Amino acid sequence: MLDGEERTLVDRVVREVFALLLSSEIPLGGQLNEAALAARFKVSRGPIREAIKQLQGRGLVIKEPYLKARVVSLSLPDMIEIFQLREAVEGMSVRLATRAMSDSELDEMLDAFSAAREAGRAVDLDLHVRIAEGCGNDRIRALLCDELYYLLRLYRARSADRPGRREDAFTEHWQILRAMRARDGELAESLMRAHIGRATRSLETLLAQQAATTDQG
Amino acid sequence: MLDGEERTLVDRVVREVFALLLSSEIPLGGQLNEAALAARFKVSRGPIREAIKQLQGRGLVIKEPYLKARVVSLSLPDMIEIFQLREAVEGMSVRLATRAMSDSELDEMLDAFSAAREAGRAVDLDLHVRIAEGCGNDRIRALLCDELYYLLRLYRARSADRPGRREDAFTEHWQILRAMRARDGELAESLMRAHIGRATRSLETLLAQQAATTDQG
DNA sequence: TTTCGAAAAAGTGTTGACACTTTGACGGCA
DNA sequence: TGCCGTCAAAGTGTCAACACTTTTTCGAAA
The missing domain is CATH 1.20.120.530 (GntR ligand-binding domain-like)
Known part of the structure; x- marks a missing residue:
């Protein structure tokens, strides 16, 4: 899943965001700003939202309505x-x-x-x-x-x-x-x-x- | 999760789509058409897409890029x-x-x-x-x-x-x-x-x- | 000075339009 | 007749603008 071919922007965003987590650029427990990520990866907020949902499905990100998504703390x-x-x-x-x-x-x-x-x-x-x-x-x-x-x-x-x-x-x-x-x-x-x-x-x-x-x- | 209060449209759609699956209205292995569901629930396609992603996360729905989402077959x-x-x-x-x-x-x-x-x-x-x-x-x-x-x-x-x-x-x-x-x-x-x-x-x-x-x- | 509340700022939720991909049908060619 | 390429139709992926919620700021009153 991580290294499969990427057919949509969402796939690429998922990989790049995960790389961000691995590289400590976003700290554990840190927040994910949709607009900021969108600007960084030069895509609109749609794919970012889907990527976050996907990471949420894998337990890497926690999120509640209207609140910023947080990286899991991994305590x-x-x-x-x-x-x-x-x-x-x-x-x-x-x-x-x-x-x-x-x-x-x-x-x-x-x-x-x-x-x-x-x-x-x-x-x-x-x-x-x-x-x-x-x-x-x-x-x-x-x-x-x-x-x-x-x-x-x-x-x-x-x-x-x-x-x-x-x-x-x-x-x-x-x-x-x-x-x-x-x-x-x-x-x-x-x-x-x-x-x-x-x-x-x-x-x-x-x-x-x-x-x-x-x-x- | 199923019966918690619903703060966004997505939550409602998830519940309604799951009810559709339980009621056999959509058969196992059947397809989910985003536009049709959007029309049925009187929302735009955005919340439908997120709901499908969420159901996918729970293993109820399978999906590949550009192909319609399929309900899991449960063979x-x-x-x-x-x-x-x-x-x-x-x-x-x-x-x-x-x-x-x-x-x-x-x-x-x-x-x-x-x-x-x-x-x-x-x-x-x-x-x-x-x-x-x-x-x-x-x-x-x-x-x-x-x-x-x-x-x-x-x-x-x-x-x-x-x-x-x-x-x-x-x-x-x-x-x-x-x-x-x-x-x-x-x-x-x-x-x-x-x-x-x-x-x-x-x-x-x-x-x-x-x-x-x-x-x- | 501290506290409370209203208004502005920041950020997420939702929408409709447009771009790209897949699928199925149609017609030409062997 | 059967096969392959082309084209239209259906459907999903992406985008930018608008609506709603949360958070922060700032000022007035105690």
Whole structure:
């Protein structure tokens, strides 16, 4: 959706506005002025309005009648909500993918994963996307790829990546892939839920620390 | 969202168009003509376009540039996808609600459930809505109440309800409520998943029968 | 000085007209 | 007869102007 060909102005505006969010030019929680965006992108307010509606549909923007649209705040509690949802949906996603993906598709994923590991590249989101695309349930794929992963990218673009989890994450991903290859959907599901659950608890810890700091100050 | 006050024309149009879908005036898979709807509701095409975008966001309408918007078909495979997603999300919903809801809220739900059972009223969707509202995760609540349950209502308005499952469903719901009251989130989650899983398999059986019939004819 | 209220400014909601794309029908050509 | 290109009709995409709501400003009264 993000990189598909653009047949209308609306599509282009959606992409450009999202880029604005990623680049921090518009801060989280900031406001979107229709007229200003229209002037910037050299289009009228119509396409801007539709683009905002679309971003609203993906949960990136919040809006009430007659009030300016606000970029979602993506506070820590927001992210915890998103991770709870991911834990449930991605568990199902990997279970379905374990049944639906062919041997060659899985092998290709394993190869790509090993290559990335050796190159030291992060593959986290890539892997989750591939699984969602392979699960065969288009509604689940759309929820993950067109909504939640957008929010995740936006969040990561803002919060400095905490290292340390990197090696653990590699191991966890590897186990998930092995379970898929062994066609053990149950195991793959619980590994995925544990994987995301760990990330959730890490966010909850962070939240508790923030609260403690705030109390002190 | 459906019954909130309406501050703009768009809100009214969304409600009216959804009523049109529920009443079968526009068939599943049918087309939405912007100009025709505008004439019918005595508004210009702008609000119609926004309403369609909003319905698209809820998965009720599918649209591509320059082509007429189509009402979602809600075929059996579509419903199976939706039920797979529900199984995952509602499992998490009831688990969170088990932790988040107060004793009095749970007791009230149990009372309402018993009353409905004696009166012979169906409470299926009601119960699921209450749980989603009580889970404390607004993103999950919105996904269930503002998207999936709309689709479910639409589907049920079209397909004659198969009886027989009614008594079983009562028992299953009762067990879920008991587990919540006992504050056993794990149990509540697996009961909910089993509950929805059974419905999913019933749909899959129906699909297999349809396929068989089609092959014969 | 502070508070309340009215008026102006800013911004979103709605509209009708025009531009572009798709679809289906018609006629020429093999 | 069947196929392909052209053209008209239907329908969606975009725009600029106007209507309504919200927010801010500013002045008068307590």
